[in-house]
Amino acid sequence: MGNAFADENVIRRLLTETRTWAFVGLSDNPDRTAYDQAGLLQARGKRIIPVHPAAVTVLGEPGYATLAEVPEKVDVVAVYRRAGHAGRFVDEAVAIGAGAVWLPLGVVDEAAGRRAREAGLDVVMDRCPGVEWALRRIP
Secondary structure, eight states, rough: OTTTTTTHEEEHHHHHHHOEEEETTOOOOTHHHHHHHHHHHHHHOOEEEETTTTOOOBBBBBBBGGGGGGSSSSSSSOOOHHHHHHHHHHHHHHHTSEEEEOOOOOTOOHHHHHHHTTTTTTEESOOHHHHHHHHTTOO
16 A cells, blocks of 8 residues: 555644544444544544444544434544445545545555545545654644
8 A cells, every 4th residue: 555545744734724523433432442542632622523323422522323413514534443344434424525534553445545535535544643643743
């Protein structure tokens, strides 16, 4: 894959200029990576929206069972699901008019990434928001 879905400018822009991140797969389990990353971004001023079939409240934010149920504009959809399921959620991000999709470390679906790009979304894949934040020394 190389850096096809890890453009430095896109990563910086998503971390610094976006406001609302929907986290697909975010539950109230603090042992999960999605919980840690959502908490980190929330602490840095991002509005996080949990998207999980159980639609639980996480980190003080109400959850929704699907992306289609989220009642507000989503800047970034972070897909914390296995790579085999990621494409479905990338397609849902396109359908709701999200501005970008972010697939974390180990979650790679290049075909879905190309579909999202073709639809006009920014795409970051196989990168950790927390690590990328630290690498750029963003306050």
